[in-house]
Amino acid sequence: MTTTAPAKAGSEPVTAPQDEELTVAEVATDTTALIDERRHPLRAANGRFVRAGEAATPDADELPLDRFLDREISWLQFNERVLQLAADENVPLLERARFLAIFTSNLDEFFMVRVAGLKRRITTGIAVRAASGLEPREQLDQIAAVSHELLDLQAKVFHQLVRPALSEEGISIVRWDELSDTEHERLGNLFTDQIFPVLTPLAVDPAHPFPYISGLSLNLAVVLINPRTDKEHFARVKVPPLLPRLVVRVEPAGDPLSDAHEARFVPLEDVIAAHLDQLFPGMEVHQHFTFRVTRNEDLEVEEDDAENLLTALERELTRRRFGPPVRLEVEESVDDHVMDLLVRELGVHDSELYRLPAPLDLRALNVIADLERSELHYPPFLSRSNxxxxxxxxxxxxxxxxxxxxxxxxxxxxxxxxxxxxxxxxxxxxxxxxxxxxxxxxxxxxxxxxxxxxxxxxxxxxxxxxxxxxxxxxxxxxxxxxxxxxxxxxxxxxxxxxxxxxxxxxxxxxxxxxxxxxxxxxxxxxxxxxxxxxxxYEDFGLLTVDPQVGEDLTRLFNQLSGQAPKSKFKRLLVAPRTVRTGLIERIDAETARARHGEDAWVAMKLNAIVDEEVVDALYRASRAGVKVQIWARGTCAIRPGVPGLSENIAVHSILGRFLEHSRVFLFGNGGETEAWIGSADMMHRNLDRRVEALVRVTDPRHVDDLTALLRRGMSEDYQHWWLGSDGRWNRSHLDEAGEPLADVQGSLIEMHSKRIRKARRR
The missing domain is CATH 3.30.870.10 (Endonuclease Chain A)
Structure with missing residues (x-):
């Protein structure tokens, strides 16, 4: 199967063949399309996106029903972009290893929180149709389909791209069978002295029920044979989380780790597996496989019923360890009868089962990413005083x-x-x-x-x-x-x-x-x-003695520590009362200007934008002719570039060595640019269930700086991803000659360094 990404203005569609052998270009230029007609209930019809089976009858006075991209799939697409960085050979090698680890951590949290929360709402009967039009069960099905594809792709990126590249640099992850007899002996001594004493083998039989498997723990499923009875037994061995996951073996033996020496890493589970006979003396170790469970770890604290919030939260943290499973990862070579046992005892569904090549849990790559090999990292960076x-x-x-x-x-x-x-x-x-x-x-x-x-x-x-x-x-x-x-x-x-x-x-x-x-x-x-x-993390902060800001903060802190529900603010927008309404008022003001033929524009930089009211305000602005630019690091529900709806909206995303984390909101304001920064993303939780604050930036120098930053992030001259009207993200990172485009974060490092040098000369 081949998948074709939508063409950006002035470009040709990119086709990514899905062959057995993965190439850098297939991942870094255009990965597998995560949303297609087989798995997504939206299709293009006469320029409008409608649910399959609906008639396409656009109405200029109404916004189309299916104007929102699904937030869960959009988040998974963000993690796909992380994976593309891991596959990009223009990214320093050890940073690519770290991006693989970040991908794993991100996905773990997504399942522990987003998937677990969705499942809980379905179970309790309070789940509702998503703004994207998907029913809860449809969302779960899509999440499972996309997650399976992403995890398969991650495994290919690691085994076919990153691991061979590491090996070429003398950094190897080797399995037990690849070690020499001398290394076996050394690791055997290590097992006896440091590993064996902390292991707790747990058998499963009528006297020993199936053990509780803690969330995100790595485990060995062990099949034993009693040589006297030929009876098969099952046991579980937990890989101790407090021990280093990767055991470093350095050659020449005994020398400290340095750039000049080869670094060989052996997975801890391999060392344990090679010595299982010491854990089960008298039994024959027939088979062993690794597996890992992800559980619901989203907290629920009923604050109104808690006499002491601190105590209630501590109690809930204890319960967190026993949340229901939401995902089971197993080594792909696992026998069917062992897998059936795990599925049955853990109570997971087939769609929640992920068979992957070992080693599981690539968070372990952080150990490799921390190696002191400067030539394999981003160039050194030192923050400077403003x-x-x-x-x-x-x-x-x-x-x-x-x-x-x-x-x-x-x-x-x-x-x-x-x-x-x-x-x-x-x-x-x-x-x-x-x-x-x-x-x-x-x-x-x-x-x-x-x-x-x-x-x-x-x-x-x-x-x-x-x-x-x-x-x-x-x-x-x-x-x-x-x-x-x-x-x-x-x-x-x-x-x-x-x-x-x-x-x-x-x-x-x-x-x-x-x-x-x-x-x-x-x-x-x-x-x-x-x-x-x-x-x-990339973030902004404003230091000021402005009396209005001081008065606003005094009132806000009084709200937080006492009772001041009717406080009004002069230079702040504060959620849950005024952030959404304040921003929509400013978007609508730009809409009114555009309708009167004036120049009007809106630019936002944020982590996520999924709030329907804000998105609809931007759609109305686009229809009126307002130029809207969105720099979204992660989740985005906006569908840009749809004729008659959002042709004036452009959405970019930038990922790199720093996590883009700041929230900036700019409005043309009739030629007097209005700028705000603060803590709020455009999400329901931020706007309705959190205390958030945005402050207006008034110094013309600072407004110019923020405007220049947004202009840089939305420029075609720098590496970025752009969102198409079909909901797919497309990467733009090479120029016409195939050379890497400039990097936004690298250019900011240089810009700030020049500013410091200029200030020192004054």
Whole structure:
């Protein structure tokens, strides 16, 4: 079968033959089409997309019923783009290995949360037809079909592209049978000394029921034969998650790992499998296969019924380990009777079974991606201090607060250093004797957070410190509980926001006594207060002493810690009340301008856009002639380029060494560009079930910077993916000569470096 991607203006359709042997071009240029007429209930008819069997009768006054792409499939397409980077030979080799690991982690979370949630809603009878028109069961069927195809493709990318390329660089993942006798002996000693003592073999027989299989654990299914009775027995051995998944064997033996030496990695499960006879003495090990289960790990906490949210969440975290299975991955060579046993005992359906070549769970490739081989990584990058935070006199140390008093500072991480800006801002406030209070939201932070330490120092110094800790941040709940208790013990006022809403906004307010009264220093960001992710995630943050922003943050923190439901804001849009309505008002204003013949445009950069009201507002704008540009990293429900609906809408996506994470909203505003940044994506959960905040950026320099960034991200001169009207993403990364196009993130690194050099010369 061949699949043809839709042609972009001025280009020819790309055909990707699906042969047994995978080539880089088949993945990096145009992967298998994930949505086709066999699996998607939408078809093109007279320029309008309708459900199969419906008549195509476009009405200029109505929006077509099937104008939304399915969000679940769109997310899987995002993960497909990650996989394309893993297959791209122009990406440094060890980064390709990391993208394979990221693909696995992403898909794990998708099943644990999105698929599990959909299944739960179906079981409880509360699932409804998706905005895309798909019934819940149809969504599950499509998810299964696309996921099977993606996992098969991931296996091919690893085995046919990345693994051979690693081997050429002296980095090998070798199986037990490929090792020498000497290596067998060394690993045997390692097994006896360090592995055997922590293994717990579990037999299955009338006296031993089938064991509980924890989510995402790697396991060995072992078939044993009793030599006295010839009776077959089944046992399970869990691969210990606290031991390194890949055992490093370096040649020459005994030398430390370095660029000059070959790195050979042996999967831990292979070492265990080779010594199963020591776990089952007196039994004959007949067969063994690896398998892995994914479980529902989406939390449900009834806040209204919980006397103490912290206690309720801790209780729910304990329950999480026992969620029902949503996926079973098995080694492709597994015998049918062993597979049938696993399927029966775990209660999974055929569509939830994935047979894959070993090794399973390619998150293990992070170990290889961390190798110190500089020539196989992206070029070194070091964040620099934003020049607006530099001291006026070079001989003096930086005074962050003084810099903010001089002018608003717009930060873009990781190009601007987080540690010398946001972290330094909070640390300086914590030690400044004139600072009276610090108020801070914490959604996700690092395990050794200097932000938390600074808040503790401030509280111990007698300052009023408020921390709004969102302990329900998915998969960071346990960390946040620990930090909440640590903050409370130090005297910090810890609150958990508003019942029924997650506090997702990124805010810090510092109140300082100065000669002319109290001054409020503010930080509003698009990313978390986490120094580690700030080196990997692209985000914006605004530092300002603008009185309106200070007043807005004071009111918002009062909402979060007390009772102030009717607060009004001047320079903020705050969900769940005004983010959606505020943005739609501005989109509609552009629509009105276009209808009056004026120049009108809208540009957005975000992680996801699926909210139907916002998307419909953009469709109406497009029909009126507004130029709409969407830079979406992940999920996108918009169907661009449909005549009479969205021919004025263009959608791009950019992935690379940094995770594009910022949210930026720009409006033409009759020639006076209006710019907003903040924490909210255009999703129901962000707009209806979270406290989110967007702040208007007013400094003309910063508005120009944001406009230039969006222009760069939507340019045809840089590598990107573009979304076609049929719902497929198409990659544009090579010029007419077949050479790689410029990289947006690489160009930003260079641009920020030039800005620093220019500032130093002043």
């Amino acid at each position: 020049p607006d935070l530099a001291p006026i006199e070079r001989s003096k140390t930086g005074d962050i607060l003084a810099s903010i008093r001089r002018q608003d500072v717009l930060l873009q991480h990781p190009y601007d250093s987080f540690s010398t800006s946001v972290q330094a801002f909070i640390e300086q406030a914590a030690t400044d004797p004139k600072v009276l209070a610090i108020k801070q939201t914490l959604y996700r932070t690092s395990g050794d957070s200097p932000i938390v330490d600074a808040l503790i120092d401030a509280a111990e110094a007698g300052k009023q410190v408020l921390a709004v800790v969102e302990i329900k941040a998915r998969f960071d709940e346990q960390n946040n509980i620990s930090w909440a208790r640590k903050l409370e013990a130090a005297g910090v006022h810890v609150v958990y926001g508003i019942v029924g809403l997650k506090t997702h906004c990124k805010l810090c307010l510092v109140v300082r006594q100065e000669g002319d009264g109290l001054i409020r220093y503010c930080h509003i960001g698009t990313g978390n207060y986490n120094p580690k992710t700030a080196r990997l």
